[in-house]
Amino acid sequence: MELGPDKESFIMARRIMKEEGLMVGGSAGQALHGAISFIKKHKIGKGKRVVVVFPDNIRNYMTKHLNPDWMYEKGYITEKECADLYTTDLVPNLDWGQNFTVGDLDLNEAQFVQDDLTCGDAIKLMKKTGFDQFPVKNKDGEIIGMLTDKNLLSRVSKQQCTLSDPIQIAVVRDFRHVSKTTTLNEMARVLFRNGFVLVEKKYFLTTADIMEAMANPKFGHKSFEGGAANQATQEASEEKGSNKWLYASSVVAAAGLGFFAWQKIQ
Numbered sequence: 001m002e003l004g005p006d007k008e009s010f011i012m013a014r015r016i017m018k019e020e021g022l023m024v025g026g027s028a029g030q031a032l033h034g035a036i037s038f039i040k041k042h043k044i045g046k047g048k049r050v051v052v053v054f055p056d057n058i059r060n061y062m063t064k065h066l067n068p069d070w071m072y073e074k075g076y077i078t079e080k081e082c083a084d085l086y087t088t089d090l091v092p093n094l095d096w097g098q099n100f101t102v103g104d105l106d107l108n109e110a111q112f113v114q115d116d117l118t119c120g121d122a123i124k125l126m127k128k129t130g131f132d133q134f135p136v137k138n139k140d141g142e143i144i145g146m147l148t149d150k151n152l153l154s155r156v157s158k159q160q161c162t163l164s165d166p167i168q169i170a171v172v173r174d175f176r177h178v179s180k181t182t183t184l185n186e187m188a189r190v191l192f193r194n195g196f197v198l199v200e201k202k203y204f205l206t207t208a209d210i211m212e213a214m215a216n217p218k219f220g221h222k223s224f225e226g227g228a229a230n231q232a233t234q235e236a237s238e239e240k241g242s243n244k245w246l247y248a249s250s251v252v253a254a255a256g257l258g259f260f261a262w263q264k265i266q
């Protein structure tokens with residue numbers, strides 16, 4: 001029996017979809033990966049046929065290996081591979097931020113909390129600092145997740161934990177790690193999905209930081225680059241409209257004078 005690991009199974013499932021057009025699940029990817037490993041191990045040569053049964057389809061995996069972000073967050077593909085899967089050569093990419101990276105931003109160091117912090121003390125800390133999320137470390141210094149105000153509120157209000165309980169039960173285990181080499185257009189896409197990220201396990205980045213960068217002329221958002229030009233265009237348009245109005249008024253006035261003169265002659 002050949003058993004395939006999750007990483008190779010999901011990568012193989014995506015390959016089957018791409019190359020064969022079959023919408024298969026992770027178990028099908030595992031089956032084909034196992035079959036290929038068996039063929040290589042036993043040196044089954046050309047001219048032989050190997051039957052592989054695909055036991056599932058994509059139905060239960062719509063938010064899993066079908067999603068490049070999920071694949072990256074699970075460590076199955078690289079950050080660059082994930083970003084490349086969201087770009088195409090078929091249409092022009094006009095997204096803001098392609099020429100800048102996260103490393104170009106003024107990053108704020110993350111304030112970590114320990115997982116033995118009580119829920120009550122976490123609420124006080126959020127009120128004191130104005131932050132609504134904190135990355136969490138365990139006693140060994142490993143980052144285990146994020147504590148968010150929404151998840152904490154949900155857990156406490158549903159009485160799944162008390163204010164004296166440690167925050168471990170309220171920690172969100174799935175969150176996004178990014179590197180400083182991530183382009184800002186890719187970062188904007190990621191933050192639309194995640195809301196906040198941890199940069200190289202040291203800095204904290206939110207949607208507010210990206211919007212602040214968009215408002216900074218240094219990063220060349222077109223709405224700011226073209227501000228003066230747009231204003232000049234608008235003023236020219238208004239002037240042109242004003243000239244048209246004066247011309248129309250002159251024509252009407254001339255017609256009125258002409259009619260008056262004709263009446264006098266009559």
